[in-house]
Amino acid sequence: MAAPEIRLNIFELVSSLAKTLDMMSPVIADHHLRVAYISFRIAQELNWPSDERRELVLAGALHDIGAFSLTERLNLLDFEYAQPGKHSMAGYLLLKRFPPFEGMADLVRFHHLPWGNGTGIMRKGVTVPRGSHALNLADRIAILLSRDRPTLAQVNDIREAITRLKGQVFEPDMVEAFLRLASKDYFWLEILSDRVEYTIGKAAGFQLKEMTLTDLIEFSKLMCQVIDFKSEFTATHSSGVAAVSMALARFMGFSDIECQMINVSANLHDLGKLAIPSEILEKAGKLDDDERNVMRTHVYFTHQILDPIEALSVIKSWAALHQERLNGTGYPFRYTREELPLVSRLVAVADVFVAITENRPYRNGMGKDRAIGLLKKMTEEKELEPLVVKVLLEHFDSINDTRIAAQEKAISEYEEFILAMEEE
Ligand SMILES: [Fe+2]
Ligand SMILES: [Fe+2]
Ligand SMILES: [Fe+2]
Numbered sequence: 001m002a003a004p005e006i007r008l009n010i011f012e013l014v015s016s017l018a019k020t021l022d023m024m025s026p027v028i029a030d031h032h033l034r035v036a037y038i039s040f041r042i043a044q045e046l047n048w049p050s051d052e053r054r055e056l057v058l059a060g061a062l063h064d065i066g067a068f069s070l071t072e073r074l075n076l077l078d079f080e081y082a083q084p085g086k087h088s089m090a091g092y093l094l095l096k097r098f099p100p101f102e103g104m105a106d107l108v109r110f111h112h113l114p115w116g117n118g119t120g121i122m123r124k125g126v127t128v129p130r131g132s133h134a135l136n137l138a139d140r141i142a143i144l145l146s147r148d149r150p151t152l153a154q155v156n157d158i159r160e161a162i163t164r165l166k167g168q169v170f171e172p173d174m175v176e177a178f179l180r181l182a183s184k185d186y187f188w189l190e191i192l193s194d195r196v197e198y199t200i201g202k203a204a205g206f207q208l209k210e211m212t213l214t215d216l217i218e219f220s221k222l223m224c225q226v227i228d229f230k231s232e233f234t235a236t237h238s239s240g241v242a243a244v245s246m247a248l249a250r251f252m253g254f255s256d257i258e259c260q261m262i263n264v265s266a267n268l269h270d271l272g273k274l275a276i277p278s279e280i281l282e283k284a285g286k287l288d289d290d291e292r293n294v295m296r297t298h299v300y301f302t303h304q305i306l307d308p309i310e311a312l313s314v315i316k317s318w319a320a321l322h323q324e325r326l327n328g329t330g331y332p333f334r335y336t337r338e339e340l341p342l343v344s345r346l347v348a349v350a351d352v353f354v355a356i357t358e359n360r361p362y363r364n365g366m367g368k369d370r371a372i373g374l375l376k377k378m379t380e381e382k383e384l385e386p387l388v389v390k391v392l393l394e395h396f397d398s399i400n401d402t403r404i405a406a407q408e409k410a411i412s413e414y415e416e417f418i419l420a421m422e423e424e
Pocket of ligand 2: 031035063064076
């Protein structure tokens, strides 16, 4: 297999992630894209350079990525909410690990910092980028605008609410730019439009760009942490699945490039958990029926996020089919063995293996004998692929050591992340 040519529009990828982040509840639907849109228009009104505007759009689309729980997301809808908490720092720490996102990370870090009549230009000796202040303003405008009343009937109230905080919370030139925009109907109608994504993409001028396989691996590692760090309970899961998938792939003779693509797919297999509130991920012990039904939607969301991105179609099929079972009892498509690519079946085995052997805060993982027993049973019941399970059982100790090493590395990264947040 030759190195794949990955040409994608970064906005397409980021907006797909953004929409998933907002699926936690209908109340926050499209929040990220609305903030991206409003901050873009403010920057455009102020004649900021187009590169800076595009970066602002991407930051707007992911600005609350560090707010993991539904409670946090709902609290942020309160206009006067005084404690935005640690989600800005969490978002910053996660995003900055991927070099192309570093600029966005800086914007996200300070997106709740008040202007403070000018003191908001610096924070703890660090210069605050002006884009952070644009995000703060855009975020508050977005939460004031509701779908429950006719859009244009709300304009005056929102203008007044924002003007009252000019200087104290919001940067004055940005407020002026907003007031100029506020007199134009299209500005308001586009915020709530179903086509807001299309409007931003077109206006900001994002282009298809070449992404190398190395970029893609780095991006998938970033997402792997965003997914896993949502909860202490899952903090190392995707890292474990990625390491085991690659080890299986090597033993099965996949090429180097295929192994790297498998790494990307495994890192992204639980991407849809972005739509699952951490309250469910963090529940100790068994989920009730409603919670289980919410939880099982995550695989479909993995599919849904990756589906619009043509260049990632192979990655998508390898990542999003990890809950399918050979006998057709899996989900979300109920595919059978003939319909499942070998790598999808491989990732499914890796996912089960890691899930049963990893320790969780409320229980220890299974020991070798029990794990082997369960894997054999699931193979006999035609859930898991025998070709893959055979390789796993032949190399059990070595693959298990690989898993443990990867998860130990991930847990120390997680602890570093928690510590850095506490320092803030
Ligand atoms: Fe926020
Ligand atoms: Fe927000
Ligand atoms: Fe999963």
